[in-house]
Amino acid sequence: MSSSTSTSATSSGSVPLRVALLGGGTVGAAVARALLQHPDRYAARLGRPVELLGVAVRDTRREREGIPSALLTDDPGTLAERADVVVEVMGGLEPAGELIGGALRRGVQVVTANKQLIAREGVELRALAQQHGGGLHLEAAVMAAVPVMSVVREALAGDEITRIRGIVNGSTNYVLDLVAREGVPFADAVRQAGELGYLEADPTEDLEGLDAAAKIAILARTAWGVPAPLDEVDVTGISGLTDADFAAAAEQGGVLKLVATAERVPGGRVRTTVRPEVLPAADPLAQARGGTNVVELDAALAGPVRLVGAGAGGDETASAVLADIVRAGLAVAGS
Ligand SMILES: NC(=O)c1ccc[n+]([C@@H]2O[C@H](COP(=O)([O-])OP(=O)(O)OC[C@H]3O[C@@H](n4cnc5c(N)ncnc54)[C@H](OP(=O)(O)O)[C@@H]3O)[C@@H](O)[C@H]2O)c1
Incomplete structure (x- = not known):
């Protein structure tokens, strides 16, 4: 109407x-x-x-x-x-x-x-x-359920966001967490996540990082009002990881997570990436359990603002x- x-x-x-x-x-x-x-x-x-x-x-x-x-x-x-x-x-x-x-x-x-x-x-x-x-x-x-768009668009409208960094895909975090904390072999963890309905029937969107890429592109565009094309997100998913990668991360005292990042680069453009990273155990992103999502917004005046909650579910x-x-x-x- x-x-x-x-x-x-x-x-x-x-x-x-x-x-x-x-x-x-x-x-x-x-x-x-x-x-x-x-x-x-x-x-x-x-x-x-x-x-x-x-x-x-x-x-x-x-x-x-x-x-x-x-x-x-x-x-x-x-x-x-x-x-x-x-x-x-x-x-x-x-x-x-x-x-x-x-x-x-x-x-x-x-x-x-x-x-x-x-x-x-x-x-x-x-x-x-x-x-x-x-x-x-x-x-x-x-x-x-995590009200990140409202925070980026409204609550921080008077500030300058300098970087956005988060665990924005619960399905992959569920898989990575299962391997890291329960020692489940990576292939079994992927299978288990599929059986529990955490992954789509076609899990490519999640495992190859495409779902996370879409979210970080939208966040970057909203935060800075500049083009952040989906095909310019530098994406590496988790499907290429092996049990040896998890063992190497644990040996360093770190945790493997799929991290999505957006930051401003000289010339007014933004750089957006999605890739597995070994994070120190004390990093707030490293502490995301199961299907939980976490995002950290660094703002010039406010400093880091962190939001945690359910990133999926009816x-x-x-x-x-x-x-x-x-x-x-x-x-x-x-x-
Ligand atoms: N599920 C989540 O946790 C979640 C989280 C964040 C965002 N989202 C987004 O929310 C949206 C919906 O997700 P969902 O999980 O609810 O999907 P879903 O369970 O597959 O539901 C899709 C619904 O749309 C209907 N539909 C699809 N194509 C149609 C068409 N051409 N004409 C009429 N009806 C049509 C389907 O009908 P039938 O029931 O008859 O098949 C179904 O009821 C997606 O964009 C998804 O990315 C989902």
Whole structure:
């Protein structure tokens, strides 16, 4: 819907904010359940009720716990056209990109958790939002429940971030931690992480460092407002590691971690890397256990600011998506 209709709607506090949820999988189902089970929470925060218009999925016949089947649709485009806020949690580049682009061209507020899409097309999508008076909210795209985007964009807006460094992929950290602390052979740890659902069916994104590369590219771009193309991230994943590498790290008293780093280099550019590094045991990043994510932001005035938390999971990612729905809803009201 257009922003002018939204404005007239908000003149009456009881006109619902209409939310279209594109995706009802791990993250989408958790978002839908929160909106349906806690309507008073969101109504209080927005000053008007939230109406979940529908949940777009591929298979509408499959039952989804806590989501009435009447809300399911396999037509995300039509669903999105009726919404004040479009929430994209489908993943993949298309049709997600087209749906987000369409919503932004209508001046609608968009929330997305799609790091790969944002790392590739975030600059163009952000420009579309500005051009048409919409909004693009992407807290959940980087480190899920860890509110690093808000800290980079808002809390440190008056400071100068000099470096960003973190463990931003929980799946690989789970594998590395299992090898380092429990002595599980590397190949077995990868297999175990797959069996427990920590790795995707196609684990390449995690093991080759591509997921971490997308996140550090988005963070660098957000921190410094300069291009940080995904294909310029210098990436080495963990798939080439051997048990001998872990033994050598332990002998030095260190810990092997997959570290993502972004820093400014002369000429106003940024350097972004993702690679396995042997960290001293006392390094805060070395202490990340299991699937935990940690990021350290060095700022000129604030010094180091560290954030730790769950970088994945349905409810954990939903927490960030729901915060963005509240922000998006308030932006509709203020438009
Ligand atoms: N899972 C996490 O921990 C996590 C953390 C941070 C960010 N994210 C991001 O959040 C997004 C969603 O992740 P997820 O884990 O929830 O994925 P998922 O479990 O695979 O869910 C994807 C959902 O989108 C639906 N879908 C996919 N393509 C569709 C299409 N063409 N038309 C209609 N529906 C379609 C699927 O329908 P069916 O259910 O019928 O297949 C499913 O409901 C991704 O961008 C991911 O990178 C996830």
